[in-house]
Amino acid sequence: MIPIGVLTDSYKASHPFLYPPAKERVAYGEFRCSFERDLTDQRILFYGMRYIVEKYLERRWTQSDLEDSCSFFSTHNVGYGAYPFPRELFQRIIDEHDGWFPIKVTGLSEGEVIYPHTPVYTVTATEEFAGLVTWMETLLTMVWYPTTVATLSRRIRDLIEVAFHQSVELEMHYLLDSRLHDFGFRGCTCVEQAIIGGTAHLLSFTGTDTAAAAAHVQFHLNEGRPVGQSIPATEHSVMTAFGSEREAILQTMEQFGDGAFACVMDSYDYANALEVVLPTVIESFKLKSGGFMVLRPDSGDSLQAVLDALVAADRVFGSDVNSLGFKVLRGCGVVQGDGIDYNQIQRIIEGVLSSGYSAQNVVFGMGSNLLHKIHRDTMSFATKLSFVRDADGASRDVCKTPKTDVQKFSLPGLFSVKKNAIGVPMVHPLGQEPEGPELLQVYYDHGPVTLKRSFDDIRKTAMANWERLPKVADPISPALKEKIKLATANRH
Amino acid sequence: MIPIGVLTDSYKASHPFLYPPAKERVAYGEFRCSFERDLTDQRILFYGMRYIVEKYLERRWTQSDLEDSCSFFSTHNVGYGAYPFPRELFQRIIDEHDGWFPIKVTGLSEGEVIYPHTPVYTVTATEEFAGLVTWMETLLTMVWYPTTVATLSRRIRDLIEVAFHQSVELEMHYLLDSRLHDFGFRGCTCVEQAIIGGTAHLLSFTGTDTAAAAAHVQFHLNEGRPVGQSIPATEHSVMTAFGSEREAILQTMEQFGDGAFACVMDSYDYANALEVVLPTVIESFKLKSGGFMVLRPDSGDSLQAVLDALVAADRVFGSDVNSLGFKVLRGCGVVQGDGIDYNQIQRIIEGVLSSGYSAQNVVFGMGSNLLHKIHRDTMSFATKLSFVRDADGASRDVCKTPKTDVQKFSLPGLFSVKKNAIGVPMVHPLGQEPEGPELLQVYYDHGPVTLKRSFDDIRKTAMANWERLPKVADPISPALKEKIKLATANRH
Numbered sequence: 001m002i003p004i005g006v007l008t009d010s011y012k013a014s015h016p017f018l019y020p021p022a023k024e025r026v027a028y029g030e031f032r033c034s035f036e037r038d039l040t041d042q043r044i045l046f047y048g049m050r051y052i053v054e055k056y057l058e059r060r061w062t063q064s065d066l067e068d069s070c071s072f073f074s075t076h077n078v079g080y081g082a083y084p085f086p087r088e089l090f091q092r093i094i095d096e097h098d099g100w101f102p103i104k105v106t107g108l109s110e111g112e113v114i115y116p117h118t119p120v121y122t123v124t125a126t127e128e129f130a131g132l133v134t135w136m137e138t139l140l141t142m143v144w145y146p147t148t149v150a151t152l153s154r155r156i157r158d159l160i161e162v163a164f165h166q167s168v169e170l171e172m173h174y175l176l177d178s179r180l181h182d183f184g185f186r187g188c189t190c191v192e193q194a195i196i197g198g199t200a201h202l203l204s205f206t207g208t209d210t211a212a213a214a215a216h217v218q219f220h221l222n223e224g225r226p227v228g229q230s231i232p233a234t235e236h237s238v239m240t241a242f243g244s245e246r247e248a249i250l251q252t253m254e255q256f257g258d259g260a261f262a263c264v265m266d267s268y269d270y271a272n273a274l275e276v277v278l279p280t281v282i283e284s285f286k287l288k289s290g291g292f293m294v295l296r297p298d299s300g301d302s303l304q305a306v307l308d309a310l311v312a313a314d315r316v317f318g319s320d321v322n323s324l325g326f327k328v329l330r331g332c333g334v335v336q337g338d339g340i341d342y343n344q345i346q347r348i349i350e351g352v353l354s355s356g357y358s359a360q361n362v363v364f365g366m367g368s369n370l371l372h373k374i375h376r377d378t379m380s381f382a383t384k385l386s387f388v389r390d391a392d393g394a395s396r397d398v399c400k401t402p403k404t405d406v407q408k409f410s411l412p413g414l415f416s417v418k419k420n421a422i423g424v425p426m427v428h429p430l431g432q433e434p435e436g437p438e439l440l441q442v443y444y445d446h447g448p449v450t451l452k453r454s455f456d457d458i459r460k461t462a463m464a465n466w467e468r469l470p471k472v473a474d475p476i477s478p479a480l481k482e483k484i485k486l487a488t489a490n491r492h
Numbered sequence: 493m494i495p496i497g498v499l500t501d502s503y504k505a506s507h508p509f510l511y512p513p514a515k516e517r518v519a520y521g522e523f524r525c526s527f528e529r530d531l532t533d534q535r536i537l538f539y540g541m542r543y544i545v546e547k548y549l550e551r552r553w554t555q556s557d558l559e560d561s562c563s564f565f566s567t568h569n570v571g572y573g574a575y576p577f578p579r580e581l582f583q584r585i586i587d588e589h590d591g592w593f594p595i596k597v598t599g600l601s602e603g604e605v606i607y608p609h610t611p612v613y614t615v616t617a618t619e620e621f622a623g624l625v626t627w628m629e630t631l632l633t634m635v636w637y638p639t640t641v642a643t644l645s646r647r648i649r650d651l652i653e654v655a656f657h658q659s660v661e662l663e664m665h666y667l668l669d670s671r672l673h674d675f676g677f678r679g680c681t682c683v684e685q686a687i688i689g690g691t692a693h694l695l696s697f698t699g700t701d702t703a704a705a706a707a708h709v710q711f712h713l714n715e716g717r718p719v720g721q722s723i724p725a726t727e728h729s730v731m732t733a734f735g736s737e738r739e740a741i742l743q744t745m746e747q748f749g750d751g752a753f754a755c756v757m758d759s760y761d762y763a764n765a766l767e768v769v770l771p772t773v774i775e776s777f778k779l780k781s782g783g784f785m786v787l788r789p790d791s792g793d794s795l796q797a798v799l800d801a802l803v804a805a806d807r808v809f810g811s812d813v814n815s816l817g818f819k820v821l822r823g824c825g826v827v828q829g830d831g832i833d834y835n836q837i838q839r840i841i842e843g844v845l846s847s848g849y850s851a852q853n854v855v856f857g858m859g860s861n862l863l864h865k866i867h868r869d870t871m872s873f874a875t876k877l878s879f880v881r882d883a884d885g886a887s888r889d890v891c892k893t894p895k896t897d898v899q900k901f902s903l904p905g906l907f908s909v910k911k912n913a914i915g916v917p918m919v920h921p922l923g924q925e926p927e928g929p930e931l932l933q934v935y936y937d938h939g940p941v942t943l944k945r946s947f948d949d950i951r952k953t954a955m956a957n958w959e960r961l962p963k964v965a966d967p968i969s970p971a972l973k974e975k976i977k978l979a980t981a982n983r984h
Contacts, residue, residue: 002687006703009677011754013703014724017747018740019733027729056683072707075718078670078752084724134729138678145681178570185501186630187868189637191548192684195494211498211505215564226567232506232576236902237519237626237877240890241511248510255509260570262503266894300896368867375860376679385729398732402758404792410728 004061005069005090008138013073016086016131024126024389025133026414028119029140032380032407035151041471044114044379045154045462047200048146049107049121049443050451056139058448060099066090092128100447102129103136106440108417110453111203111461114425115475116379119415120147122386122440137383144381145193148374149200154466156180156342156366157204163349163359167326175360178229180345181207183337184371197371202227202455203462207363210371222455231294233262240267245277253285253293262294262335270297270305274312282316292331293317294363298338303351309334310357319357326358337365341373384410401488411480412487415440423468428477496553497561497582500630505565508578508623516618516881517625518906520611521632524872524899527643533963536606536871537646537954539692540638541599541613541935542943548631550940552591558582584620592939594621595628598932600909602945603695603953606917607967608871611907612639614878614932629875636873637685640866641692646958648672648834648858649696655841655851659818667852670721672837673699675829676863689863694719694947695954699855702863714947723786725754732759741773745785749777754786754827762789762797766804774808784823785809786855790830795843801826802849811849818850829857833865876902893980903972904979907932915960920969 005013019025034042066087073085093102107121108114121140125133160179168175182201188194191212198213199221206229208214214228234252242248249263265273274295285291295313297305310329313319317332336348345364352362388396397412416433417440420426425439442449476484497505511517526534558579565577585594599613600606613632617625652671660667674693680686683704690705691713698721700706706720726744734740741755757765766787777783787805789797802821805811809824828840837856844854880888889904908925909932912918917931934941968976 002683002704002707006707007683008703009675010701010703010706010722011725011727014748014753015727015730017724018726018730018743020739020743022733025733068707068711072703072710072718076703076706076720076722078721078723080718080721081751083722084748134727139683141678142680142682183501186633188634188681189864190634190682190684190688191494191499191631192682196682209502211500211502211564211568212494214502214568215494215498215560218564219560226564226572228568229570229572230502230568230575231570232509233503234510235503235507235626236892237875238507238510240877240892241514241517241880247512251510251512256506256576259573261506266896267892269895271895297896299894299900305896368869372681373867375865377860383729385732388733400728400732400759402791403761403763404758404789404797408791 003068003072004059004065006072007056008135010076010083012135012138013083013085015134016089017084019131021391022130022388023391023393024124025130025385026122026124026387027133027383027385028122028415029381029383030119031116032382033116035155035379042115043466043469043471044147045150045203045466046108046112046114046120046147047110047150047203048143048196049110051196052139052142053105053443054451057101057105057136057444061090061094062099063094066094097446102446103132104446105444107443108439109441111458111465112425112439113465113469115473117411118417118425118427118475122415133385134383141381141383144376144379146196146200148378149197149371150203152374153180153201153370154204156345159346160349160359163353167324167353167358168360169322169324172360177205178207179363180205181335181363181365182210182370183365183367185210187368187372194371201370203459217455225456227455231260231262232256234264236264236267239264245273246281249277249281253281257285257291259290260292260294262296264296264298266298270300274308278312279316292333294333294335296335296337302336302339302344303348306334306336306348306362307351307355310352310361322358327356328358329361333361333363335363335365340364340366341369386411387414397483397487399487409488412483424473424475426475426477427480429479429483432479495560495564496551496557498564499548500627502568502575504627504630505575505577507626508581509576511623513883514622514880515883515885516616517622517877518614518616518879519625519875519877520614520907521873521875522611523608524874525608527647527871534607535958535961535963536639537642537695537958538600538604538606538612538639539602539642539695540635540688541602543688544631544634545597545935546943549593549597549628549936553582553586554591555586558586589938594938595624596938597936599935600931601933603950603957604917604931605957605961607965609903610909610917610919610967614907626875633873633875636868636871638688638692640870641689641863642695644866645672645693645862646696648837651838652841652851655845659816659845659850660852661814661816664852669697670699671855672697673827673855673857674702674862675857675859677702679860679864686863693862695951709947717948719947723752723754724748726756728756728759731756737765737769738773741769745777749783751782752784752786754788756788756790758790762792766800770804771808784825786825786827788827788829794828794831794836795840798826798828798840798854799843799847802844802853814850819848820850821853825853825855827855827857829859832856832858833861878903879906889975889979891979901980904975916965916967918967918969919972921971921975924971
C-alpha cells in the first residue's frame with residue numbers, strides 16, 4: 001500500500017512552506033487546446049473526474065499514513081537528507097478534520113462537451129490550509145487521460161458515421177456502435193490504465209475486448225447493466241496450435257459457427273488463407289444458420305489487407321447490393337486491428353467505399369492508438385492558481401502569462417460556467433454570469449459528497465451534447481476576455 | 493474490485509474451447525526490435541516482471557471470483573448474449589488446485605540486458621489446462637512498459653555520460669545520477685502507471701518527483717533504503733501567489749536557502765526574471781552558506797532558455813573554469829523540464845558545451861516523454877506459441893511466419909537462454925544449449941515461488957550488464973537459426 005502522502009509530485013511537499021498566509025486560494029484545471037490542435041473541430045468530451053475523486057480524495061488520512069509519509073520524506077532530499085514535509089499541518093487534518101483532505105473541489109459533470117480553456121475543475125483551500133491548494137494537482141491532472149480517450153473515440157465515431165450515412169441503410173445504423181473495437185488492453189502500461197481508458201471508449205461505442213473496463217462499467221458504474229460487447233475470436237497461438245489453418249478454422253466454426261466469430265488469417269500466408277483455405281472450409285460452415293464469420297488480417301498494408309478480405313469473402317460468401325448501391329457481404333465481415341489510427345480508418349473507409357463495399361462490412365480494432373498513444377499534451381492540460389484572498393482580506397486575481405509562450409496563459413479570478421443559448425458552456429467571471437444552472441458542480445467538500453449517476457445516463461448526455469454542439473466555439477465570455485487583457489498588460 | 497476473470501482480453505475466454513487437446517503447450521514473450529528500431533544500439537534493459545507476477549498471478553481464484561466472471565461473460569457477447577466462458581475448467585482450478593492459476597512461468601532476471609528476439613518469459617500449460625497457455629498474455633505483455641522506460645532512461649544516461657566525460661571533473665561524476673529527473677507523474681494515465689514507470693527510471697538515476705514510485709521502491713523493493721531524491725522547488729502557482737516574483741524567490745531562499753532549491757522563472761517574463769529580478773534578490777541569498785539555487789525555465793526554445801539561464805547565473809553567481817576548461821557555476825544550476833526528450837537533451841548538451849559550460853550545470857526534467865510517450869510498438873513486444881506436445885504425445889515446434897510482415901516471425905520450439913563468453917544472453921533450442929547457468933528462472937509454478945531481490949542489487953546488475961555488453965549483438969544461436977529457416981520454408 002502506497003502511503004497517501006506520496007501520491008503527489010515531491011515538490012508539492014515544499015509548497016506549504018512557501019505560500020504566503022492567505023484567507024483563500026483557488027486553482028483550476030483546463031485543456032489549453034483542442035485534440036492535436038485541430039482548429040476545425042475543437043470539441044472535448046469531458047470524462048473521468050469521479051474515478052479520481054472516489055479513489056484518491058475520498059480516503060481519510062490516518063496517523064499511520066502520516067508516519068509513513070514523514071518516514072519517506074525524511075530521506076528524500078538531495079544526499080538522502082530530510083525533505084521538508086508539513087507534518088503539523090497534516091496532523092491537524094487528522095486531529096481536527098477526521099482525516100479528510102481540507103479542500104473543496106468542483107468540476108464539470110461527466111459527459112459535458114466543452115472547448116479549450118473551459119475550467120473543468122476548481123480547487124479551493126482556505127485559512128491555515130490555503131497552502132494545500134495545489135497538493136492534489138498531480139492526481140486531478142490525470143483527468144486528461146479519460147477525457148482524451150473519450151474525445152478521440154468520439155471523433156472516430158463521427159468519421160465512421162459519415163461513411164454510414166453514405167453506404168449503410170438506416171435500419172442497419174445500429175451497427176455503428178460496434179464499428180470501433182477496443183484492442184488496447186495489452187498495449188496499456190497497467191490494469192488501472194486499461195480500466196480508465198477502456199471505460200472512456202465505452203461512452204461512444206460498445207465494442208471492446210478490454211474486459212476489465214467493461215466489467216468496471218457494468219458493475220461499478222451502471223448498476224449491473226452491460227455496456228461492452230465482443231465475439232469469440234482466435235489468436236495466432238490458436239491458429240498455429242493446429243496442424244493446419246484449415247483445422248483451426250473448422251474447429252472455430254464447430255464451436256461458435258452458429259453466431260458471430262472472428263479468425264485471424266495471416267499466421268502463415270494471408271493470400272493463401274483467403275484464396276485456398278477459406279473456400280475449402282466454407283461448405284461445412286454453410287450448414288449452420290445464424291453464423292457470421294469475421295476475417296481478421298493482421299499485417300501488411302491495412303487498406304490492401306481489408307480489400308483483399310472483402311473480395312475473397314465476396315467470392316466465397318456472396319454479397320447483396322443495398323439500396324444505397326453498396327455491397328453487403330452475406331454472413332461475413334472484416335475486422336482490421338493492425339496499425340489502426342484515425343488517419344488509417346479514414347483511408348480504409350475511403351478505399352472500401354470506392355471499391356463499392358458498404359462501411360458496415362468493416363470493424364476497426366484499435367489498440368495502443370486508442371488507449372495509449374495520446375498524451376497530456378494532446379490537448380495540453382494544466383492546473384493553475386487563479387484567485388487569492390490575502391491574509392489582510394484583499395482579493396486578487398492571479399494568472400500565469402509567460403511572454404515566452406502565449407499559449408500557456410491561464411485564466412484570472414473566480415469562474416462560473418453556464419451554457420449559452422445554443423448550449424455552449426461559457427466561462428464567466430464569477431458574479432458576472434447570466435441566469436441558469438451552474439455547470440461546476442461540487443465533487444468533494446472537505447469530505448465526500450454523493451456522486452451517483454449511471455454510465456447509461458452519462459453516455460446519453462455525452463451523445464446528445466456532442467451532436468448538438470458546434471465543432472468550434474469560443475467559450476470565454478467578453479467580461480473574462482477583458483480581465484485577461486488587463487492581466488497580460490500588467491505583467492509583474 | 494475487478495473480478496480476476498476479466499483481467500484479460502475478452503477473446504481469451506473463447507480460446508479454451510478452441511485449442512485442440514494437448515499434453516503440453518508453451519508460449520513465450522519477446523521484444524521484436526530495438527528501441528525505436530535503433531540499429532546502432534540494440535540493448536534492452538529488462539525490468540518489471542516481478543510486479544506483474546506478484547500482483548496478478550499470486551492471487552488465488554475464489555468461488556466468488558468465478559461467479560463474478562461468469563456473470564460478466566453471461567452478457568458479453570454481441571447483442572448482450574452469452575459469451576463462451578470455460579466455467580468447468582475454472583471450477584477445477586478452485587477445487588483441485590487451491591485456486592492457483594495452473595501454469596508455470598519462467599522469465600529473465602530483472603536487470604538483464606538483452607537484444608531483440610530473446611525470450612523474456614515463457615508460459616507452460618499442461619494436460620487439461622493446456623488451453624490456458626495464453627490466458628495471461630494480456631497481463632504479462634505489460635512488461636513492455638517498465639522495460640521500455642528502463643531502456644529509454646538508461647539510453648539517456650549514456651548520452652549525458654558522454655558529455656560528463658568531456659566536461660566534468662572525475663570527482664564530480666557522482667552528479668550524473670541526478671541529471672535526469674522524473675517529472676512524469678501527472679503526465680501518466682493513473683497512479684499504477686506512475687509507480688511502475690517511475691520505478692523503472694530509478695534503475696539508472698536517483699532524481700525523481702514521482703514520489704509514489706520512490707516510496708514503492710524504498711519500502712516494497714529495497715528494505716527501506718531510499719533510492720529517489722528531489723529538492724524543494726516552486727511551481728507557477730507558488731510564484732504567482734505572491735505580489736511579485738521577487739517576493740516569491742526571497743521566501744523560497746528564506747525557507748530553503750541553506751540547501752539546494754529550484755525556482756521556476758517564466759511566470760510573467762523570463763528575460764526580466766533573469767536580468768532584473770535575479771540580481772536584486774541575490775544579495776540576501778549570499779548570506780547563507782551551503783545554498784544552491786536551481787533556475788527553471790519552462791517555455792520558449794529549450795536550448796536558448798538554458799543558455800540564457802547559464803549566462804544570467806554566471807553574471808550573478810559567478811563561475812569557475814574546471815580542469816577540462818569548462819565553466820562551473822558557483823552555487824547555481826539550471827533544470828530544464830519543458831519539452832525534454834532524447835533529441836532535445838542531445839541538442840541542449842551540445843549547445844551548453846559549445847558555449848563553454850560544463851554538463852554538470854544542467855539537470856533535465858522529463859515528464860510524458862519519459863513515462864508515457866513510449867508504446868508497446870517502441871520495441872514491438874509480442875507473445876506467441878512456440879511448442880506443442882499433442883494428445884498423442886508427438887512434439888511439434890510452432891511459430892508464426894507471416895509472409896506479409898517478416899518482422900513478425902516468432903521463434904519455434906523450447907528455449908534455453910545462456911550467456912556467451914562476453915556475456916550476451918544467447919537463445920538456444922532446449923537441449924542444444926552449452927553449459928552454464930540458465931537465465932530463464934522460475935517466477936511462478938502453479939503457485940507462488942519466492943522472488944526476493946533488493947532493488948539495489950538489481951540496479952547494480954543492470955548497471956554492470958549495460959556497461960559490459962556490446963551495443964549490437966545477435967542473440968539467436970546458429971542451431972536456432974537453422975530451425976527458423978526450416979519453419980519459414982514449411983509455411984502451412
